[in-house]
Amino acid sequence: xxxxxxxxxxxxxxxxxxxxxxxxxxxxxxxxxxxxxxxxxxxxxxxxxxxxxxxxxxxxxxxxxxxxxxxxxxxxxxxxxxxxxxxxxxxxxxxxxxxxxxxxxxxxxxxxxxxxxxxxxxxxxxxxxxxxxxxxxxxxxxxxxxxxxxxxxxxxxxxxxxxxxxxxxxxxxxxxxxxxxxxxxxxxxxxxxxxxxxxxxxxxxxxxxxxxxxxxxxxxxxxxxxxxxxxxxxxxxxxxx
Amino acid sequence: xxxxxxxxxxxxxxxxxxxxxxxxxxxxxxxxxxxxxxxxxxxxxxxxxxxxxxxxxxxxxxxxxxxxxxxxxxxxxxxxxxxxxxxxxxxxxxxxxxxxxxxxxxxxxxxxxxxxxxxxxxxxxxxxxxxxxxxxxxxxxxxxxxxxxxxxxxxxxxxxxxxxxxxxxxxxxxxxxxxxxxxxxxxxxxxxxxxxxxxxxxxxxxxxxxxxxxxxxxxxxxxxxxxxxxxxxxxxxxxxxxxxxxxxxxxxxxxxxxxxxxxxxxxxxxxxxxxxxxxxxxxxxxxxxxxxxxxxxxxxxxxxxxxxxxxxxxxxxxxxxxxxxxxxxxxxxxxxxxxxxxxxxxxxxxxx
Numbered sequence: 001x002x003x004x005x006x007x008x009x010x011x012x013x014x015x016x017x018x019x020x021x022x023x024x025x026x027x028x029x030x031x032x033x034x035x036x037x038x039x040x041x042x043x044x045x046x047x048x049x050x051x052x053x054x055x056x057x058x059x060x061x062x063x064x065x066x067x068x069x070x071x072x073x074x075x076x077x078x079x080x081x082x083x084x085x086x087x088x089x090x091x092x093x094x095x096x097x098x099x100x101x102x103x104x105x106x107x108x109x110x111x112x113x114x115x116x117x118x119x120x121x122x123x124x125x126x127x128x129x130x131x132x133x134x135x136x137x138x139x140x141x142x143x144x145x146x147x148x149x150x151x152x153x154x155x156x157x158x159x160x161x162x163x164x165x166x167x168x169x170x171x172x173x174x175x176x177x178x179x180x181x182x183x184x185x186x187x188x189x190x191x192x193x194x195x196x197x198x199x200x201x202x203x204x205x206x207x208x209x210x211x212x213x214x215x216x217x218x219x220x221x222x223x224x225x226x227x228x229x230x231x232x233x234x235x236x237x238x239x240x241x
Numbered sequence: 242x243x244x245x246x247x248x249x250x251x252x253x254x255x256x257x258x259x260x261x262x263x264x265x266x267x268x269x270x271x272x273x274x275x276x277x278x279x280x281x282x283x284x285x286x287x288x289x290x291x292x293x294x295x296x297x298x299x300x301x302x303x304x305x306x307x308x309x310x311x312x313x314x315x316x317x318x319x320x321x322x323x324x325x326x327x328x329x330x331x332x333x334x335x336x337x338x339x340x341x342x343x344x345x346x347x348x349x350x351x352x353x354x355x356x357x358x359x360x361x362x363x364x365x366x367x368x369x370x371x372x373x374x375x376x377x378x379x380x381x382x383x384x385x386x387x388x389x390x391x392x393x394x395x396x397x398x399x400x401x402x403x404x405x406x407x408x409x410x411x412x413x414x415x416x417x418x419x420x421x422x423x424x425x426x427x428x429x430x431x432x433x434x435x436x437x438x439x440x441x442x443x444x445x446x447x448x449x450x451x452x453x454x455x456x457x458x459x460x461x462x463x464x465x466x467x468x469x470x471x472x473x474x475x476x477x478x479x480x481x482x483x484x485x486x487x488x489x490x491x492x493x494x495x496x497x498x499x500x501x502x503x504x505x506x507x508x509x510x511x512x513x514x515x516x517x518x519x520x521x522x523x524x525x526x527x528x529x530x531x532x533x534x535x536x537x538x539x540x541x542x543x544x545x546x547x548x549x550x551x552x553x554x555x556x557x558x559x560x561x562x563x564x565x566x567x568x569x570x571x572x573x574x575x576x577x578x579x580x581x582x583x584x585x586x587x588x589x590x591x592x593x
Contacts, residue, residue, distance in 0.1 A: 049502045064550065128281070132281055132282060132283045132284075134283045134476050136283075137283055137470075137472070138469060140465075140469055142458035143458070144455055145458075145459055155551070156550060165553050165557045166549065166551065166552060167553070168550050215557075218555060220553065220554055220555040223460040224555070
């Protein structure tokens with residue numbers, strides 16, 4: 001009879017013990033890569049709100065906001081086929097969390113490079129296709145202007161004849177999607193997270209193939225198809241390993 | 242063996258008897274409340290330390306309307322009046338500083354509270370209201386009135402499991418009060434305005450409203466970058482160029498961070514029910530929406546410190562060059578942010 005009490009007591013206690021496990025979503029995938037992104041203007045690291053950069057056209061400029069999407073992030077296999085590791089990422093140059101992103105569940109193997117878009121590919125670039133997070137909502141591209149999302153908001157100030165003005169390099173719409181391919185041997189080993197380091201040189205946005213001039217091309221380019229396209233073309237080589 | 246069974250019985254009976262004496266169970270578990278998040282809204286900020294419960298919201302709603310908290314006849318609803326979308330024309334502090342009273346609408350989605358963003362937690366804002374400028378609360382008196390009240394002891398028990406509020410310190414009681422009120426405020430959701438219905442393809446706008454929509458949501462007026470749909474606010478701080486040389490309260494976020502680059506920045510307010518929340522801007526400097534539109538159209542101070550890059554329009558122009566009709570239509574469009582279902586919702590009105 002007494003044993004029943006013992007059992008009940010044990011049952012009571014074991015019912016209440018919680019298993020110590022990591023909260024859902026925090027377990028990191030074992031085989032994958034860590035995408036580290038840093039920002040600089042030629043040799044100078046990116047800091048907010050400092051007039052220490054110069055565009056190719058000769059304007060001193062500062063940056064106070066640089067947010068954008070990467071999409072269809074894929075590793076390139078030796079036979080140049082692709083392994084998609086992430087559909088899209090929201091990136092914020094001034095937010096440490098998005099400058100170091102773990103991408104998981106990648107088949108181990110040897111890869112020869114990384115391919116992605118700056119901006120959202122047409123499948124994702126439709127109004128309401130992304131979850132309604134505050135970031136995604138703030139990136140909406142109005143229906144009136146074609147719908148979808150901003151691919152990038154790159155904002156700051158430039159100096160022109162002693163006066164400072166704002167610039168808003170906002171990109172969006174399917175035709176401004178920027179394809180990027182970076183080549184480098186990347187080995188993904190079972191059970192480890194391989195770090196990849198990637199830099200955005202913000203000065204490249206203003207040169208190569210075409211010099212972008214705030215005065216003649218525009219300081220506010222959203223909805224200005226010619227200026228957006230010119231700026232987007234300069235974006236193909238902003239990233240380097 | 243039998244002894245043990247008797248003992249357990251006695252304990253059970255005692256527990257039951259004890260419960261009868263208090264008219265309440267020894268431990269009350271409040272009923273979790275599920276916030277109804279409208280389609281298209283981001284996830285609300287719901288802090289784990291103050292979970293929404295049916296009983297907490299009930300208590301909060303009563304306290305929101307009850308001058309019992311003050312010694313000057315005021316309640317939260319004196320300055321957050323339902324007729325003005327839970328706002329009030331203007332608050333003038335003893336120092337003479339004028340502050341426009343923000344509406345209480347969709348507060349569960351606001352990441353930074355107060356005009357200058359100085360309050361990151363909704364659950365603590367109400368604490369300031371016990372001070373002399375607002376409620377001038379007499380704490381011993383408040384304890385006494387709450388204890389004697391025919392409803393509050395039960396409501397506090399149900400909401401927070403407090404058997405006897407006199408066991409709380411002043412700070413603890415104030416905290417429970419503002420927690421309950423915050424729970425209530427989080428339920429005040431607006432998503433039934435004409436603009437909402439338009440975005441959900443349920444109604445059409447008039448041609449005038451449509452033209453205003455075009456101004457608001459294209460580079461023509463560029464309002465959407467800071468007042469985007471569905472919250473009509475963004476999680477940023479912006480200097481819109483209201484003052485070329487801001488001082489005092491006009492320094493905004495700078496008064497919180499002391500960063501030079503934050504001078505004149507404010508958190509963009511929601512524009513929901515904007516028709517009912519005049520006067521406008523943090524200090525109520527504009528009496529009408531027409532004046533607000535004229536400011537964006539021709540009154541922006543280009544030389545303001547840290548003026549937001551978004552205020553520089555194409556061709557380095559500060560201003561919109563809207564026609565008279567476009568300005569009038571923009572105001573008409575902003576009036577479609579009025580949500581009468583919200584304004585008349587009996588759940589948010591006084592329980593007295």
